[in-house]
Amino acid sequence: MSQQSTRVVLVAPRKFEVAERVLPSPREGEALVRIAATAVCHTDLDIYTGGPKNLRYPIVLGHESTGVVAALGSQTPRLQPGQPVIINPVITCGHCDCCLRGHEHLCRNAGLFGREIEGSLSRYVLIPTRYLYPLPHAMPLDEATLLETLATVRHAQVRANLQAGEAVVVFGQGATGLLHTRLAVLSGCHPVIAVSRSRWKLERAAAMGAHEVVAAGVEDALPEVARLTHGLGADVVIDTAGGAHTLKAGIDMLRPGGRFCSFSLSHEPVSGVSAFPLYFKEVSIIGSRALTSADIEAAIEIAAGGAIDVSGFVSATYPLLDAAAAFEEYERNPNAYLRIVIDSRAD
Template structure:
């Protein structure tokens, strides 16, 4: 990966030019960099970006110069059958910045004004990159029943798992059970709203969740780790009549998924891909009301000149105390 000079992007009508401040290093970025995920190469990577509006194009009405904004990672066409139905996360012709089109590890990024969202002044540029994760969490939980007043188990306590915990708490869950192998992530989960902590790998995690839920299991199990093991665990942790929210991106196929549970336990399994613009708006309102805290999720920072080192750091799993790393492009 190299840093090279580029011409400033053009500014079509309805677009704004954003001077990037930070872009987070996402697992998707690392997968593209290592060749595990296909992309349209060569390209500029990155899609979780915050910055300041530097210039506005003709016909822009929502934004003004100087606005601090977070960018939508998705670009959509607005004309395909899914976009017409409002399901822009399933756009047939669009894609992800930094994968199907140029990304945001750049000083200047041009986007449609509808793809940039102002965020509260008390949130730092680095922390605001977490809005990209939070809006996907908001979308997914919006699809899941039983969270208000229900027992919710969250498998995995990375940044999105911790956002799920905070949102479930804000949504009125009766109790939240955090399940992960990491001791320090369990402590972070407790600080951010988890009521019960289950350390996977120490005893039977499925039984531990049942013991905390009257022997029945959780009404909702949110799987964020995306491994075959944790996906199988989710089926054991969910109570009859409950729901599994499959948030983590798992393997193409998983052996050992109990197909009969769909019938005998009458469970619902919910998929979730990215989110919609209205979920961004709700995410921003939640943070503005200080019901969700994004700041603790940023643990590491790298300057743009050291982007290679940042990617290598994340690809190797960090340092044992890593949640989110950002590349600081500018002020």
């Protein structure tokens, strides 16, 4: 095995450099993973453009990542060299009150693989084995990057406690919206109503099993949602569109007792929203952050069983050394792709 590894480093907003390094050997409890694929999402775009405060450069991006175990620092029954894996990117301390309560995704000292620690825009990464989850050998590793996203979607739906027979509206039908639509259908929700302005995304939503599609912006979808729910309103609205305007539109669509699940967030202040519906309609607003190990395990199981087909979600693939071009294109056309994948195996 070569002990040289190439990685692509973000040294400033919108500025990548290719760097070589000598690979360290895995120590006890660590694995060296040969990275296969990294999907790029809005979180990466936000970091790439320098959006979040407190970013510390250089950053090696990449947190929706799959690969193959190349070497282990110590024996573990879960993993052997050659095992395909997906990475849990939520890096936790293990000793704060949240970690000790089993809410590791809320860790007070949490970091993201691909932001606070080096991510997968690299040929190899060194990572503790507890962040690695075995994937079925038959699963293509570029598509399997979507299982990280599916795990976050599953986390939100567990939080929102979706029940069979409930009317569910999903705002936005990008990768996360489509996975929400599919998972709600699998939970027996009915009708599952997909809302998007994009016709091609609604066609995909229908292919994912959406019972109804509404071709409209979030704020204009209310009359159609009311009609499709016989004037009663939705039990649950899941927001993957994430603008400041979506909270009010979503609450307006809920039946009394309904739940608004805020999956994608905007940093913009929300104006024009009154807390009164929390009393009068007794609606709940549910937040959801990241994922847990149970969510990753469930996502792998769902996809391995064939209930969710993520083939076709990878809209474009770039070799590792062209990562800069991938990000430039994604920034130009963020809504034109379900997922752009960066291939660390390609030359």
